[in-house]
Amino acid sequence: MTLKAQFDHTNCSECPIRHRAVCAHCERDELEELESIKYYRSFEAGQTIIWSGDPMNFVGSVVSGIASLTQTMEDGRTQMVGLLLPSDFVGRPGRENAPYDVVATTDLVMCCFRKKPFEDMMVTTPHIAQRLLQMTLDELDAAREWMLVLGRKTAREKIASLLSIIARRDASLHQSGQTGSIIFDLPLTREAMADYLGLTLETVSRQISALKKDKVITLESKRHITIPDMRRLMEEAGDDTDGGFLV
């Protein structure tokens, strides 16, 4: 592995990336502790990063870009099991990494920590362990939320759930509250959506067309979506309340 510092710390100055554990802006003190054991590495969109087994003895954290965690069966069936946004971690400190592939959805910069010093640090600086625990609990909730989607929702509800999640995440980024319509770009291909939802890409396409026909969503282009009424979309998703959602 060749690892090379490619991240300019000054990028972080207004903290747009919410890099909770290591952000130079909001966590300068911790950053200094970590400095000696971390490396930055960048990946191109579409690249698959094998993050399993012993050789990959690193814990990684997304600095910028989006990646997805995927599991693949030997016959090719794949299931996306998580979305990695800036500040999210991958890799199991304290043991061999789980057999997931990390796929860069966009260009990606990751911050990699060698495991051993990372673990030591968690013990010596309990607030980092504490924060990592909070994040892991969030991810666990998201994963469980998704289990309901995968196990019990119809194709139409699955699509609505995914759009609702992305829309809300976008809305929270843009601070635009609940007012009026929400517009966003889909960062996923139809196939990626299918892998996330446990569907085929044809079904994804059909259900998006159906939601468009029923005026639940509007498509400016294939990837640019408007949601005129968020409440309506959430009904379609079968969500009763505004409970937990993915990241």
Add this chain to the structure above:
Amino acid sequence: MTLKAQFDHTNCSECPIRHRAVCAHCERDELEELESIKYYRSFEAGQTIIWSGDPMNFVGSVVSGIASLTQTMEDGRTQMVGLLLPSDFVGRPGRENAPYDVVATTDLVMCCFRKKPFEDMMVTTPHIAQRLLQMTLDELDAAREWMLVLGRKTAREKIASLLSIIARRDASLHQSGQTGSIIFDLPLTREAMADYLGLTLETVSRQISALKKDKVITLESKRHITIPDMRRLMEEAGDDTDGGFLV
């Protein structure tokens, strides 16, 4: 809430329950720290425990028995999102609990901690936070493993996956290695299996019958199962390797 100490610490003397955070046997020192803020409570099999929202301001840990975490949609569709075995935790320290119901699969004893002192304790005793993090990471892996099952496996593969998981957990409890056939009692009704697998109970029944007909499993009684060849079962489950599995 009436909470009452009903757990005899001497039960724990050979540590059959792996009660990692509070076991009187293996973690006596920690137990003493926790003593003042914890309460034991027992539940009957079949009882549903609402563990969400503000009023339930507790973190719970299973002392003995089995419980399941379930999510329910307003139209009654339910999905089991986790199995709680002795030593597992429920409840999100540091925030409102997630909207899951805890259903006692067997008679159950839980150890409940008031959240605030529990959180303080995590900061003051970092090794507990560390251990909780490990357990949460394990659960996250299990949840993600299950996402593949829910999203991409056929009914037959789902059943085989569940049986394989239970069989392996049992085998590890009985220290009986990989040798020969494995016999165990199903702790779940067909309906509970269906809720776990995102199927209907009829499909569960049909697939179990099919596996029986094909000699992958043998049923002594409806709940007593023999697996003559574990490798065969794992093939049926579509598992290529012996990767991670649930709890």
Add this chain to the structure above:
DNA sequence: GTTTCCATTTGATTTCGGTCAAAGTACCCT
């Protein structure tokens, strides 16, 4: 022993989503 209740099995039919196939669309590249 027999009645009751619940879990389970089995059957008949329907339906949702998958599969296979073809056509349409946008974007990049000389």
Add this chain to the structure above:
DNA sequence: AGGGTACTTTGACCGAAATCAAATGGAAAC
């Protein structure tokens, strides 16, 4: 502009699992 490629849409058909319905089994209660 033309042509290639990757992504997306749409159609026709099929099959796995859901749904509806009834029968069977097994254990506790009377």
